[in-house]
Amino acid sequence: MNTSLTLPWHHNRLTVTQLPRLCLSNRSGRLGLFLVTLHLVICLSAHSLLPFGFSFLDYASQHPDRIFLPPDMQHWLGTDAMGRDVLARTLLGGAEAMQVAVLATVLSMMLGLLLGISAGLYGGLLDIVVCRCTDLFRAIPWILPLLMVIALFGHSLLTLILVLGLFDAFDIARVIRGATRPQVNQDYIVAARLRGTSGTTLITGEILPNITGIVMVEAAMRLTWMLLRFSSLSFLGFGASPPSADWGLMIAENGPYIAVSLWPALAPAIALGSLIIGINLLADAIDKALPGNLSRTVDQESAQ
Amino acid sequence: MLRLVSKLLLSSLCSLLLMGVLVFMLVEKLPGDACTALLAQDAQPERIEQCRKSLGLDLPSSERFVVWASNLLKGDLGWSLAKRRPVSEIIWPRLSNTLLLGTLAALLSIPLAIVLGFLAGLRPGRKSDNWISLASIGAMALPEFVVALGPMYLFSFATGWLPAVSLLYDAQPVSEQIQYAILPALSIALLVNAHIMRTVRSATIHVMNSHYIQMARFKGVTPTSIVLRHAVRPTLAPCTGTLSLYMAWIFCGVVVVEKVFNYPGLGMLLVNAICERDYPVIQVTCMLMTLICIACSFCGDLCGQLFDPRQRECA
Numbered sequence: 307m308n309t310s311l312t313l314p315w316h317h318n319r320l321t322v323t324q325l326p327r328l329c330l331s332n333r334s335g336r337l338g339l340f341l342v343t344l345h346l347v348i349c350l351s352a353h354s355l356l357p358f359g360f361s362f363l364d365y366a367s368q369h370p371d372r373i374f375l376p377p378d379m380q381h382w383l384g385t386d387a388m389g390r391d392v393l394a395r396t397l398l399g400g401a402e403a404m405q406v407a408v409l410a411t412v413l414s415m416m417l418g419l420l421l422g423i424s425a426g427l428y429g430g431l432l433d434i435v436v437c438r439c440t441d442l443f444r445a446i447p448w449i450l451p452l453l454m455v456i457a458l459f460g461h462s463l464l465t466l467i468l469v470l471g472l473f474d475a476f477d478i479a480r481v482i483r484g485a486t487r488p489q490v491n492q493d494y495i496v497a498a499r500l501r502g503t504s505g506t507t508l509i510t511g512e513i514l515p516n517i518t519g520i521v522m523v524e525a526a527m528r529l530t531w532m533l534l535r536f537s538s539l540s541f542l543g544f545g546a547s548p549p550s551a552d553w554g555l556m557i558a559e560n561g562p563y564i565a566v567s568l569w570p571a572l573a574p575a576i577a578l579g580s581l582i583i584g585i586n587l588l589a590d591a592i593d594k595a596l597p598g599n600l601s602r603t604v605d606q607e608s609a610q
Numbered sequence: 611m612l613r614l615v616s617k618l619l620l621s622s623l624c625s626l627l628l629m630g631v632l633v634f635m636l637v638e639k640l641p642g643d644a645c646t647a648l649l650a651q652d653a654q655p656e657r658i659e660q661c662r663k664s665l666g667l668d669l670p671s672s673e674r675f676v677v678w679a680s681n682l683l684k685g686d687l688g689w690s691l692a693k694r695r696p697v698s699e700i701i702w703p704r705l706s707n708t709l710l711l712g713t714l715a716a717l718l719s720i721p722l723a724i725v726l727g728f729l730a731g732l733r734p735g736r737k738s739d740n741w742i743s744l745a746s747i748g749a750m751a752l753p754e755f756v757v758a759l760g761p762m763y764l765f766s767f768a769t770g771w772l773p774a775v776s777l778l779y780d781a782q783p784v785s786e787q788i789q790y791a792i793l794p795a796l797s798i799a800l801l802v803n804a805h806i807m808r809t810v811r812s813a814t815i816h817v818m819n820s821h822y823i824q825m826a827r828f829k830g831v832t833p834t835s836i837v838l839r840h841a842v843r844p845t846l847a848p849c850t851g852t853l854s855l856y857m858a859w860i861f862c863g864v865v866v867v868e869k870v871f872n873y874p875g876l877g878m879l880l881v882n883a884i885c886e887r888d889y890p891v892i893q894v895t896c897m898l899m900t901l902i903c904i905a906c907s908f909c910g911d912l913c914g915q916l917f918d919p920r921q922r923e924c925a
Contacts, residue, residue: 441625441907442625442628442629444855444907445625445855445858445903445904445906445907446629446858446862446899446900446903446904447858447859447862447863447903448863449863449865449866449877450862450863450880450896450899450900450903453865453880453881453884454633454636454892454896455636456884457883457884457887457889457892458636458637458639530751534753534754537753537755538753538754538755538866541753541755541866541869542865542866542869542881543881543885544884554753554755557753557755557756557759558755561755561759561870564759564762564763564767565763565767571759575752575753575756575759578752578753578756579751579752579756582751582752583747583751586747586751
């Protein structure tokens with residue numbers, strides 16, 4: 307009788323230790339890993355390596371006005387509208403966005419996982435509530451509720467992390483629910499239930515390890531969206547506050563002057579774009595390395 | 611059919627009501643009210659009480675919600691605190707600007723995106739597909755304000771064909787407004803194109819690999835006929851839902867693009883109102899945008915269920 311039980315996780319299960327091998331297994335994965343590592347190294351070390359700070363003004367320069375200097379030996383990418391070094395600001399500009407994006411992603415993924423797995427596993431009222439809430443939130447562009455909350459509670463980083471995280475939770479829950487549903491009727495879940503496994507163990511010990519792949523791809527996608535959203539908010543003036551260096555803010559400050567000097571707006575745009583492309587390539591590499599049925603589930607969910 | 615429409619309409623109204631309650635409640639939760647804002651800081655408590663009574667602020671919030679909502683429905687949108695003018699005077703020109711921009715962007719993007727996505731999906735892995743996919747990944751990886759700077763640089767700074775920022779004023783003839791709307795519409799079209807192309811592409815691949823297309827091939831149906839008669843409808847019908855979401859985004863989610871070009875649409879109104887803490891304007895703008903979004907998704911659901919019987923069975 308035991309032989310008829312299917313043990314599915316040999317095919318689908320993905321552990322964190324497998325990640326580097328998966329990422330290095332194809333060319334786009336290697337490129338993605340390189341880009342993301344590069345950004346992390348820069349983010350952690352730029353403070354100690356750079357000769358200028360993000361708000362350093364070069365009073366010793368021979369040029370009297372100092373603003374919009376073209377690239378030279380002293381300022382490799384020139385200076386911006388306030389006379390600050392563009393390269394230094396670009397290298398330092400990702401830290402805040404990355405912090406907010408990572409924290410918001412972690413928050414939204416945790417909530418989304420909890421809601422999604424419970425909805426998929428138990429069904430019933432919770433399932434209906436999750437689906438209806440997703441429908442409502444999906445119908446409205448993300449920036450609208452976000453601006454509403456910012457209007458009321460201001461735009462401290464903590465508020466931004468909470469709102470960005472909470473807003474995405476239902477959407478993630480929908481995807482995770484879609485991934486959980488096919489698992490629920492599998493024999494190993496039935497067996498675990500018959501053994502009398504508690505709800506928590508069922509979620510963390512049985513279902514979660516079997517949907518790790520989807521969870522990682524989803525988390526990577528959300529991370530890129532969070533980065534884009536935080537940069538957009540900075541651009542609108544609701545994210546990072548002016549003296550600090552942030553990519554969105556830099557583009558907002560220097561964008562109107564691209565006819566005068568291209569680099570102050572182009573450098574942060576390249577930095578942000580390369581980070582997001584890197585994360586996307588990594589997600590693609592993981593997605594490709596997954597067993598086909600799993601990745602297709604993700605694709606269908608996102609297409610609907 | 612009638613049952614379908616009424617069911618969808620009911621759920622849309624529920625969503626709208628829910629959003630209305632949320633918008634109302636959020637502003638209610640703020641410390642202070644109109645009277646503490648209007649009167650001096652050291653005003654006597656009796657004066658404040660009197661003022662609250664005269665403005666009807668002493669009623670319970672449920673009653674005030676009903677009053678607020680019925681006023682909105684009657685077209686009385688309240689007064690702007692910052693501009694000292696009726697909100698309706700401020701909001702209608704902005705709405706028409708947004709509608710002009712959105713319509714232009716939709717016309718520029720959606721037909722092209724559907725055709726390109728369909729072509730890419732018909733021959734996955736070919737050169738044309740790779741180029742289309744690369745372009746859409748590029749547009750999706752860059753933030754909206756960077757994508758918007760591209761057309762701005764190309765058509766405004768480099769060539770001088772179009773104005774880079776909007777100088778719209780109220781009651782300007784549409785023929786003059788259009789020149790300011792072209793560049794923002796083009797930027798929005800670039801962004802939306804990328805997403806719609808990807809959706810249509812994956813739907814096309816899914817349909818072209820299905821059994822009935824294979825069956826048609828075996829029967830010797832010509833490739834043109836397979837594409838036009840057998841593949842188009844099952845590909846596009848499931849996409850209507852996604853399309854309606856992007857339509858909602860085109861009309862209400864383009865705050866950032868409006869900011870780049872300083873285009874006076876609803877989004878910029880909302881951003882400026884937030885900066886000025888002008889809560890009546892924030893409330894009304896949010897409700898209006900929510901209404902547009904829910905109307906878009908209503909149309910999308912309706913079209914989806916009309917053209918795609920499979921969705922009807924699920925619902």
